[in-house]
Amino acid sequence: MPQLMDKVQFRTALENAIKGKSANKAPFSIAWASGKLSRGHLARWAENHFHYVGPFADYLACIYARMPDRYVDAKDFLLANMYEEEIGGDRHTDLLIRFAEACGTTRERVMDPNNMSPTTRGLQSWCYAVSMREDPIVAVAGLVVGLESQVPSIYRKQTPTLREKYKFTDEEVEFFDLHIVSDEIHGERGYQIVLEHADTVDLQQRCLKICEIGAQMRLLYTTALYWDYVAKELPIEELGLVEPSVLAYERELLQA
Amino acid sequence: MPKIILHRGGTPYEGEVAENTNLVVRAGIKQFPYPNLRYGCGMGKCCKCASRVLNGVEHLPEPNWKEKKLLGHRLQEGYRLMCQLWLTHDLEIEQDAVPLTPLPSQSAAAD
Numbered sequence: 001m002p003q004l005m006d007k008v009q010f011r012t013a014l015e016n017a018i019k020g021k022s023a024n025k026a027p028f029s030i031a032w033a034s035g036k037l038s039r040g041h042l043a044r045w046a047e048n049h050f051h052y053v054g055p056f057a058d059y060l061a062c063i064y065a066r067m068p069d070r071y072v073d074a075k076d077f078l079l080a081n082m083y084e085e086e087i088g089g090d091r092h093t094d095l096l097i098r099f100a101e102a103c104g105t106t107r108e109r110v111m112d113p114n115n116m117s118p119t120t121r122g123l124q125s126w127c128y129a130v131s132m133r134e135d136p137i138v139a140v141a142g143l144v145v146g147l148e149s150q151v152p153s154i155y156r157k158q159t160p161t162l163r164e165k166y167k168f169t170d171e172e173v174e175f176f177d178l179h180i181v182s183d184e185i186h187g188e189r190g191y192q193i194v195l196e197h198a199d200t201v202d203l204q205q206r207c208l209k210i211c212e213i214g215a216q217m218r219l220l221y222t223t224a225l226y227w228d229y230v231a232k233e234l235p236i237e238e239l240g241l242v243e244p245s246v247l248a249y250e251r252e253l254l255q256a
Numbered sequence: 257m258p259k260i261i262l263h264r265g266g267t268p269y270e271g272e273v274a275e276n277t278n279l280v281v282r283a284g285i286k287q288f289p290y291p292n293l294r295y296g297c298g299m300g301k302c303c304k305c306a307s308r309v310l311n312g313v314e315h316l317p318e319p320n321w322k323e324k325k326l327l328g329h330r331l332q333e334g335y336r337l338m339c340q341l342w343l344t345h346d347l348e349i350e351q352d353a354v355p356l357t358p359l360p361s362q363s364a365a366a367d
Contacts, residue, residue, distance in 0.1 A: 181300070192285050
């Protein structure tokens with residue numbers, strides 16, 4: 001029988017729930033980090049990524065509306081995250097579009113929902129479903145802890161490569177630089193909300209489960225990017241570094 | 257654990273933070289140096305978190321492209337952007353009464 005965890009134990013459990021299925025291990029991420037993608041591949045990534053992260057403030061707004069009034073700090077944290085995504089400085093999606101344009105695609109193509117893959121549409125739909133239907137604390141665990149808090153570690157790995165191997169300029173990769181800071185703030189706020197308010201065994205277990213599912217969803221999305229856009233030009237054998245167990249797990253996900 | 261001293265409005269505020277901490281991230285979740293550290297966008301755009309380093313500069317990394325672009329010659333006066341720094345050692349900083357503003361982009365381009 002699971003027991004109620006204190007905040008330190010619960011945080012470790014949340015981190016472990018995400019860790020095993022980190023998107024860092026997906027073949028698309030490995031190809032990216034090793035400098036093997038073309039600008040065309042990165043353009044397809046941007047065209048898909050826009051539809052996953054573009055509505056992030058919308059997802060948070062749904063959670064915000066359902067968060068109980070008495071959780072004032074939690075509501076304020078969500079509002080701050082929304083503000084920063086959209087109007088705190090540069091709009092985050094504008095920076096993504098700047099990167100996309102440097103990869104050779106256009107604002108129109110990026111914003112056109114017809115250019116996202118079915119898997120990206122699935123991830124976006126899952127995010128909407130969680131934000132509208134789950135207990136708001138569980139939803140924060142899924143979207144902010146499970147998804148958003150992964151971003152700094154992914155971009156810390158990918159951003160130096162964009163400069164050194166792909167030869168993008170500082171301005172072109174600002175989207176990645178900013179998320180190393182902003183998503184650390186956002187992810188930490190998510191942890192604070194979940195650690196404070198998941199105060200029953202049932203809520204804690206549901207938060208752990210949805211973190212695991214969120215990480216699976218992101219891994220599924222990243223994996224599909226490889227198979228949809230890259231695999232024909234860059235066969236998996238050429239990546240070399242992929243762990244067989246991770247690949248097997250990804251194939252299971254795609255077949256499920 | 258790095259010990260941080262922030263001077264603002266003539267008052268020193270002291271606290272300890274975990275290694276590899278970004279002070280703006282901490283303030284963003286309402287932990288020390290909140291509410292005394294002034295910050296804004298958290299993305300190296302607004303300069304509101306700019307602080308003059310009084311002690312501990314030797315442990316900081318070289319300024320990154322955003323700090324060079326926004327702060328320019330003010331780097332020589334000891335200013336750094338707290339949102340761009342992850343701290344591993346003790347640091348003593350001061351924030352002015354009036355926040356710095358970013359250099360206009362033309363002069364930034366000349367830096």
